[in-house]
Amino acid sequence: MLYLIGLGLGDAKDITVKGLEVIKQCHKVYLEAYTSMLTVGKEVLEEFYGRELILADRETVEQEADNILKDADLFDVAFLVVGDPFGATTHSDLVLRAVKLGIPYRVIHNASIMNAVGCCGLQLYNFGETVSVVFWTDTWKPESFFDKIGKNRQNGMHTLCLLDIKVKEQNLENLMKGKKIYEPPRYMSVNQAAEQLLAIVQNRRLQGEEPEITEDTICVGLARVGATDQKIASGTLQELSTVELGGPLHSMIITGAMHPLEIEMLKLFAVDKLSFENKMCQRNT
Amino acid sequence: MLYLIGLGLGDAKDITVKGLEVIKQCHKVYLEAYTSMLTVGKEVLEEFYGRELILADRETVEQEADNILKDADLFDVAFLVVGDPFGATTHSDLVLRAVKLGIPYRVIHNASIMNAVGCCGLQLYNFGETVSVVFWTDTWKPESFFDKIGKNRQNGMHTLCLLDIKVKEQNLENLMKGKKIYEPPRYMSVNQAAEQLLAIVQNRRLQGEEPEITEDTICVGLARVGATDQKIASGTLQELSTVELGGPLHSMIITGAMHPLEIEMLKLFAVDKLSFENKMCQRNT
Numbered sequence A, B: 001m002l003y004l005i006g007l008g009l010g011d012a013k014d015i016t017v018k019g020l021e022v023i024k025q026c027h028k029v030y031l032e033a034y035t036s037m038l039t040v041g042k043e044v045l046e047e048f049y050g051r052e053l054i055l056a057d058r059e060t061v062e063q064e065a066d067n068i069l070k071d072a073d074l075f076d077v078a079f080l081v082v083g084d085p086f087g088a089t090t091h092s093d094l095v096l097r098a099v100k101l102g103i104p105y106r107v108i109h110n111a112s113i114m115n116a117v118g119c120c121g122l123q124l125y126n127f128g129e130t131v132s133v134v135f136w137t138d139t140w141k142p143e144s145f146f147d148k149i150g151k152n153r154q155n156g157m158h159t160l161c162l163l164d165i166k167v168k169e170q171n172l173e174n175l176m177k178g179k180k181i182y183e184p185p186r187y188m189s190v191n192q193a194a195e196q197l198l199a200i201v202q203n204r205r206l207q208g209e210e211p212e213i214t215e216d217t218i219c220v221g222l223a224r225v226g227a228t229d230q231k232i233a234s235g236t237l238q239e240l241s242t243v244e245l246g247g248p249l250h251s252m253i254i255t256g257a258m259h260p261l262e263i264e265m266l267k268l269f270a271v272d273k274l275s276f277e278n279k280m281c282q283r284n285t
Helices: A017-025 A042-049 A058-074 A092-100 A113-120 A144-154 A172-176 A190-206 A260-268 A273-284 B017-025 B042-049 B061-072 B092-100 B113-120 B144-154 B172-176 B190-206 B260-268 B273-284
Strands: A002-006 A028-032 A054-056 A077-081 A105-108 A131-133 A159-163 A218-223 A231-236 A250-254 B002-006 B028-032 B054-056 B077-081 B105-108 B131-133 B159-163 B218-223 B231-236 B250-254
Touching: A002 A017, A002 A058, A002 A092, A017 A042, A017 A077, A017 A105, A017 B017, A028 A042, A028 A058, A054 A058, A058 A077, A058 A092, A092 A105, A092 B260, A113 A159, A113 A218, A113 A231, A113 A250, A113 B113, A131 A144, A131 A190, A144 A159, A144 A190, A144 A250, A159 A190, A190 A218, A190 A250, A231 A273, A260 A273, A260 B092, B002 B017, B002 B061, B002 B092, B017 B042, B017 B077, B017 B105, B028 B042, B028 B061, B054 B061, B061 B077, B061 B092, B092 B105, B113 B159, B113 B218, B113 B231, B113 B250, B131 B144, B131 B190, B144 B159, B144 B190, B144 B250, B159 B190, B190 B218, B190 B250, B231 B273, B260 B273
Parallel strands: A002 A077, A002 A105, A028 A054, A028 A077, A131 A159, B002 B077, B002 B105, B028 B054, B028 B077, B131 B159
Antiparallel strands: A159 A250, A218 A231, A218 A250, B159 B250, B218 B231, B218 B250
């Protein structure tokens, strides 16, 4: 049996009781380690579970998938995923391979950023399409997510922005030389995402457009959701470009139309309460 | 301290290790019992937690909120919610009251139907606005959710339909007489939701419209997501109006544009594999 087990979002204890029981009884336990992270590392998880974890990173995922399934045909195998196994990242590929090989699978769900963002008070059923914001390079500055956010706003919907993660990336030189030397991991901050959005706003104006999102659009920054030291900050896009939220992981929301209860909740997290209230008054006039 | 704790979706063991620890240490533990349900009842939860639970139902929620907060000012109090505290239902009101009274709060997240539906293989970031489908009465047959689904489809997005729950409802006679006699609880099935949708399709045609959704639109029915006996069925809206999924809770998805990997996953759950493959071929021609 192949178990896909969500670890939730905070630390080792965010696993479910059911998930922990399954891990303890499995023959092998793999940890997916390239699409997200907890606030604790592999060693802490190993100590808490009382089990050795095998890292399944992106580089070797094809090979690991075969290994995982080879084992799961004979024994119980657990594949651990930060958040929910079918949350921000889906592991459909692994499931489809298992089914083709006739290996039964089971999913043990947990919180993912896709539902836990509700903690800021914006209602999940008012969210439109989720977008990903990737790190820009000198030569590659995609803007397509901006148009998706604009479309959501036109429909009155909020947009969850998942911010880029770069783990085990090689620089161009090492890549060309085939050297397996990796850059330090990078996690996009709310500041960086806000700056990229502000740059697009400027670009659009230069092109004669009146962008759907401006410096004054109310946004929400979230850091380490589910952890004891989680931080939430609401304010204008401009304000979020400088707000201090601490270490990764960060996410960001661009608001659409807001219900009074949603506004009340966001006020709790306002970077600048007076500025926030002024903005809300302007919306209503 | 007020703790809002998600219970997840299956049974007692779907609570997180962290959530269980907090429950065991809290002075009082309330169970929100009107917006969702697990596959097990209050007594099973009480035995598993080793704690007495106080039901907080909709009828007395105003009064209960005051009681909950009065206690939380002095002791640690837990408020348990099926799914995630900020999932399909938000408990912003309780949080706002707590903050106004200067009572600190903490959220312990868990899976909610809003992210766990990913288990059918449709990717969460391809979902548009979530809609609620309510039980029709002889005199009240709202259709507004149909237009929201249509809008999502036009944008290529899937729609999660949360199906109605009627718990502790009085009939008109008892309501008028002020008798606190309640009807048996009702949980909308995928069959019922599909039938209502089919009725709207017919209505729209009678009005000369060409509806965005038809009898042949590919949908997904989900029952008891997260439980050992969960069921997923994919097929046309017509097929889902008769598919047998067993007991509550049910949810339904109306698909939008689909990625090949999403189609592969839905094929695993097809009510009629041949019909499903034919439909997919027609889409691609």
